[in-house]
Amino acid sequence: MSTFTSVSMHLSDFLTKGIQTCISLVRVLLMSRPVTHLPPPQNKICSILGNGPSLSTSLEQHLDIMKDTDLVCVNTFATYDYFEQLKPENYVIIDPLFFSEEGSKNDAIISTFKALKDKTTWHLNLFVPLKVKKSSILQDLLAQKPNIKVVYFNYTIFEGFDFIKHFFFSKGLAMPQSENVMIATLYLMINRNYEYIYLYGADHSWHEHISIREDNILTIKVLHFYNPDAAKEKEQLLYNEDKKRKTMANQFLSISKAFRGHEILKIYADSKKTKIFNASTKSYVDAFERIKFN
Secondary structure (H helix, E strand, O other): OOHHHHHHHHHHHHHHHHHHHHHEEEEHHHHOOOOOOOOOOOOOEEEEEOOOOOOOHHHOOOOHHHOOEEEEEOHHHOOOHHHHHHOEEEEEEEOHHHHOHHHHHHHHHHHHHHHHHHHHOEEEEEEHHHOOOHHHHHHHHHOOOOOEEEEEOOOOOOOOOOHHHHHHHOOOOOOOOOOOOOHHHHHHHHHHHHHEEEEEEOOOHHHHEEEEEEOOEEEOOOOOOOOOHHHOOOOOOOOOOOOOOOOOHHHHHHHHHHHHHHHHHHHHHHHHOEEEEEEEOOOOOOOOEEEEOO
16 A cells, blocks of 8 residues: 555545544534433443343353343343343333334333333333433333432434544443444443443344345344244344335444444443453454353
8 A cells, every 4th residue: 555545544534533523522512411420330340131142041051140240131121030030230221212102002112111110129220311301101110110210321422533532422421323222231331430341142143134035125033032043033024214125235234333333332441441341152243352151
């Protein structure tokens, strides 16, 4: 590569990051609001339980290790028996569908909020985006369960120069794009200043279960730790949020953003002296050091 080409690439990267930073600063100014401090950790280690298929193996083999850490679960975990057995102190939901009128008609979401109401007898920190604060579903839960403390965070995406980005990350005014709830959960736990974070159920193996029909319609089999057998799952059509059909390019761009989110958080975690280990028994996430428990 010539010196001229190298200089041109560095200049292009600098200009791109400069533009991204300016746009992100405007986002923060327009969208972010002061939020309460994150609750302090109870332990120097936390375990994030993603809902990937491999979590079933981790729960069978490493339950005692998990119990010795602060536990964080996500999305529909409350509907399963392990929720009461583990009594996690932290729960993260980022998808606005959970708090919408449309979500109030979704069986999985209805079951999740019912489980949170019926099962949660211990103190639970529920982390949700600030923009869903007025949700009637959320407010009804909080009214019925005073032991559930809501912790709001700004879901304002920041891109650009790392030193500026990390400043706003650390102040809770911005965060990485979260194509997957694991990204948001990792960001929040890094900001709580854990020394070590273990990831379980971070399979990120969606691409293994994508198919395309003869009419070019994309389908996917959605697998979780409670339904890990692809042979038993029906294919679902893939659509964007605007209900338009997803293309293969759309789908793999979305997957790429999820993996990129982990790379961004690896750099941020290093700046905060937080060590992240991927303890998933199966995972395509390569941003963090893998760890295998005996």
